[in-house]
Every structure is written in C-alpha cells, then in structure tokens.
Amino acid sequence: MTRFVLRRLALTLLLVVASSVVVFVVGRLAPGDPVQLLMGDLRDPVVEGRIRRELGLDRPVWEQYLRFARRAVRGNFGQSYANPGRPVAGMIGQALPVTAALATAAVGLALLLGLPLGLLAAVGRGTLPDVVTRFVALGGMSIPSFVVAVVLIQWLALGWHVAPVSGWGEPRHYLLPVAALTLQPLAYVTRVTRAGILRVLPEDYVRTARSKGLSPGRVLVRHVLPNALISIITVAGLAFSYTLTGAFVVETIFRIPGLGQAAVGALFLRDYPMIQAVGLLYAAIFLGTGLLADVGYAVVDPRVRYRR
C-alpha cells in the first residue's frame, strides 16, 4: 500500500513539474510582450532595457525557469507585473478560497441531489424516475453553464428579484453562481451513481444478501452502495477539479473575484509570474485530485492495490 502511494506520488510530482515547464515555455514563446504592455505608449529603449533587466527577462528561458523554480519551491512566486508591488502568492491566496468555496458548494449540492437521484433511477429502472433522471443527466451535460446563468439571471434575479445579479461577499451572492455551476457535476454524479449501482446489482453477493432475508433497504446500504462507491469517488474528485477550473465562466458572468478571473486577466496582460503560479496551481489541483482518487480507490477496494 505504501509503495503504491509513493509511486503514484512520485509520478504526480514529476507531472506537476513537467506541466509547469510547459506553461513556462509556451508562455514565453507566445507573441505579446509584458514589457511593452507595461510601458503602454511610452517608447524609450533605455527604460525598456532597464525594466527587462529588473524582471530578469533578458536572461535565457532556461535560466528564467530555474530562477522561478528555485523561488517557487519556497512558496515565493514573485510579484505581479500587472499589479506592481503585489506578491502573486497573496493574490492567489485571496482568489483561491473564493473559487474553492464556489466549487465545494456546487459539487456538494450535486452529490446531495445526484446520489439519491441515481439510486432512485437504478432501483426503479425504466420507471418514471429513471426517465426523469436520464433527462436531467443529459440536460446537465448539454446545457452550458453560461446558458443556465442567463436563464437564472433572467428569471430569478431580474424577474422575481429572488437573488442579486452580481456582487460578492454575502451568502445570498452564492445562490445563482452555485446553481449555474452545479448542473454539470449533478449530471455526472447522477449517471455514474446509476451506472455503478446497476453494475453491482446482478452480483452474486447481492443475491446472497437478499436470499438470507435482508430487507431491500439494508441490502442497498450495506452491500450495494459501498461497492458502487468507487466510481462515484472518482467522478466526485474529477467533478471537483473540473468545477474548480471551469468556474471562470461563471465568475466572469457574476463578477466574482475568484481564481478564474485572476487567471484570465493575467493571460491577457502577459503577467508571467501570475500565469506561472496559476498554471502550477491548476496542474497541482488536477493531478492531485487524480492522485487522491487513485489512493481512494486503493483504500476502498483492496483489489486495486495488487494490480500493476
């Protein structure tokens, strides 16, 4: 078990480093020069040269990367180009909790609704709940979050004044963004729960449990759910990281000062330190949840540990 976790951990770290290199190099190769963007209309080669030297942009790319990596290991991501004097780490420290809270609420709600829905659909296969669930699931995967946002704003905010259109800081500001974000994870959780339970139901041990006289509810809770949980764990992890990184659409619409907005802004301003830090963070989130899901598998299902 320890060996399995260690191997996966090493691989994940390697991949995180690799993706940080990719983000770094792609960023430098792309057209667009942060120094020019910083200087605006000013055309002064002396000033330009000085800024370039101060930022270390006159060094070769590999040297710049090593400098970035040395500092990043100690948690220092430098200062933002676009907001001089503000450390990138602090900016992320402000934005990440906002996005994390959004994603947690959205995925939590999706699990809360999706698990019972999937269960209901699987048990009553072919009945009305199943049909409804199929529509919910396909709808969640087919309707973009910004369309949901448009509809919610139109009806709930502008029509009925149930919730504010935008703003941030109060609990009621969560209402619309979370509703818009939750539909997609809800669709996935519902589908996977249904599929997972249907896969377990024909197993021998379920029949044994039934034949020894356990009540249907008990069979479901004790024997079916735990075994269906594996696929649900993975999908919940994936849904969380997707929601976390996909939140920028909803953040843009509702003007929420989250990580997505910070990242999109940084991309356009060629704010290298911010891009690198956010890129590294996104990669860590993605690969980290992948790792957690894998370890989660191994904990839940002993069979996984011995494979490979």
Added chain:
Amino acid sequence: MTGADAAAAAGVLRPAVLRRRRLLGRVRRDPAAVASALLLAVILAGVLVLPEAWPYRYDQQSLEHQFEGPSGRHPLGTDQYGRDLLTRLAYGGRISLAVAFVTVLAELVLGAALGGVAGYAGGAIDDWLMRLTDVMLAFPALLLALLLAAFLGPGTTTVIAALALAGWPGMARTVRSEVLSLREREYVVAARAQGAPPRRILLWHLLPNTVHLLVVRATLDVGPIILTEATLSFLGLGIQRPIPSWGVLIADSFQHLQSYPYLAIVPCVALSATILTLNFFGEGLAEAMDPSVREGAS
C-alpha cells in the same frame, strides 16, 4: 458483437459491413434516436438553407429597425443593430456546426493515427503515447482552449486547434484498445505472413475495422465541442465578430437581457437543443452498438 464476429468468421459477410447493418437496424428501433436524428436533419437543413434563402445577410444592419419584435418580415425580430435574428441564428448555427465538424475530423485523423500506431507497435511507443494521453485527458478542454486562445490570439483556427488538441487523446484510446484486440486476428496474421508492411496492415486491415467505433465516438464528441466553442465565444475568446456563432449571439444579447430577454433566450434554446439532440443521438448509437453501455461504464 460476438454474433457478428461468428458470422464474419464463417465468411458470410465482411465484418465491417455486417456490423454496420446490425447497428442501423438497432438504431431504427430506438424511438429517441430516430426522433433526434430527424430533429438533427431539420437543424442541419435550416442552418444550410436559411442563410441563403432568407433575404437578409447576417451582418446587414438597419438602424431604423432596432429591437423589433417578431413580425412577418422578421419572424424572430431584430437585434440591437436591426439585424435579422433568424438569419443570424441560422448563420451562427452554421459556424458552430462547421467548427465542430472540422474539429471532429482533425481529432479523428490525429486519434486514429496515434492510437493506431500505439496499439499496433506496442512496447515503449505505446507506453509513452498512452502516458501522453493520460496527461492530456487530465487537462480540461476548456482550460487548454483558454490558454491557446490567450497565447495564439482568439479566432476560428485557434478554437479548432485547441479543441482538436484536447479531443484526440480520447479518440486515440478508443482506436488503440480496438487495434490491440484486433491485431492477433487471423486476417491480420495472414496479411503479416504474406509480408505486408505494418503501414499497410494498419491502414487496410486494422483501421477500417475501427470505423464503427470512431463514428459513435465522433458523434458523442460533437456535442461537447459545440458547448466548449460556445463558451469560448461567449467569453470573447472564440469566434470573432462580425462572424456570429451561437456563443457570440448569446454574448451580444447578454447586456440587453433585462429589456429584450428573448434575444438571449432564442440562441440559448437553439444551442442547448442542438447539443441535447446530438447527445441523445450519440447515446442511441452507442447503445445500439453495445447494449451494455447504458448499464456499464458511462
């Protein structure tokens, strides 16, 4: 599928032909799939014919006719520049669907090439290619597209490149696993024994037998591609104005949501309905091919 293979082994029909017939037969018996196929045909016809047949152009402005409601001349009304909404909706749909089509095509070529090579070559090449797909699959398409759009500059080509780049790993995996299971079949062994070079075996014997899988996979991919393109266009990172796509139409009408909500609702409905229909059809196809799909892994 085992039945088809048995018949094929008996030499009744080429496996690909047989499979196609059975597939179409099953699809025809699924009412949801048939209905969505019909609806798709209607959408496609509308998107292709309407912009040509209707007397307005998608960028034809008329400042005396801003924000007009539905009328005989403008069945869906006009937008903030007095442009005919029906024309823009149809033309925008044409762009959205064309982008999705080209993307899927690029994805198919990349996926079939790399997946085929990985599956047939095996060994280290296979290992490395599959690691690569692992990493690519872990990265969300939207994020990749955002990065590329920001770095290369937004535009139609960037959107297609980003989406195809994000989509090929899934395709490659499908092809690889199928090639892996096909490469020891008698007809492949026979071809190898006759001295056919790997390229010929791959192109003539293996890839044609994965076509049915690729068609299903491609159909299922179109919906998400349209969705991602719309999202990018909505954010201003996708299709660039004055060319409309559904995402662009929704973004343009977003600021007038309070006064003229139908301007946003109409493209929202068109977009969601199209993706929904595509997903329904794709699921029907997948289910027809392998009835255990719906019960098994999603």
